[in-house]
Amino acid sequence: MGVKTVRRMAADILKVGESRVWIDPERLDEVEDAITRGDVRKLIGLGIVRKLPGKGNSRGRWLERVKKRRKGRRRGHGSRKGGKDARMPRKRLWIMRVRAQRRYIRLLREKGYLDRKEYRYLYRRIKGGSFHSLRALRSFIRMMKEGVRSA
Numbered sequence: 001m002g003v004k005t006v007r008r009m010a011a012d013i014l015k016v017g018e019s020r021v022w023i024d025p026e027r028l029d030e031v032e033d034a035i036t037r038g039d040v041r042k043l044i045g046l047g048i049v050r051k052l053p054g055k056g057n058s059r060g061r062w063l064e065r066v067k068k069r070r071k072g073r074r075r076g077h078g079s080r081k082g083g084k085d086a087r088m089p090r091k092r093l094w095i096m097r098v099r100a101q102r103r104y105i106r107l108l109r110e111k112g113y114l115d116r117k118e119y120r121y122l123y124r125r126i127k128g129g130s131f132h133s134l135r136a137l138r139s140f141i142r143m144m145k146e147g148v149r150s151a
Contacts, residue, residue: 001032001033001034001035002032003023003028003031003032006023006031006032006034006040006043006049007021007023009037009040010023010040010043010044010049013037013040013041013044014044014051016051016052016054020051020052020054021049021050021051021052022049022050022051022052023048023049024047024048024049027048030043030048031043031048031049094129097133097134098126098127100134101126101131101134101137102123102126104134104137104138105119105122105123105126105137106119108141114141118144122137122141125140
């Protein structure tokens with residue numbers, strides 16, 4: 001039988017593509033004598049026919065890109081696909097902001113800077129979305145403590 005047929009049968013037996021079947025060029029006469037699949041299995045057992053290792057995809061270029069993105073590169077207008085809310089949903093931003101504000105007033109209460117009434121008052125204001133950021137909350141607390149009522 002021809003080497004081509006043996007290669008095809010070996011690929012089927014080894015469960016790989018034909019390009020990954022290696023046949024020893026020194027012993028082609030033995031390969032050509034193989035007629036049945038059993039003969040091909042014997043050749044595989046003797047090491048005359050072998051399975052070559054598969055080739056993987058290199059992650060080097062991908063890693064380089066990721067490192068640059070962590071630095072803030074490659075994130076300009078031309079690289080963006082989704083809308084603003086698709087990239088960071090409004091709800092997620094809200095949750096992050098509210099949690100930060102609640103953490104802050106809890107800390108102030110534990111330190112004794114806020115009493116229970118002030119804490120509850122601020123908690124409700126945070127829930128209502130009165131403060132755009134932690135900085136806005138801090139400035140409000142400062143004004144509240146100084147007795148300025150402009151909020």
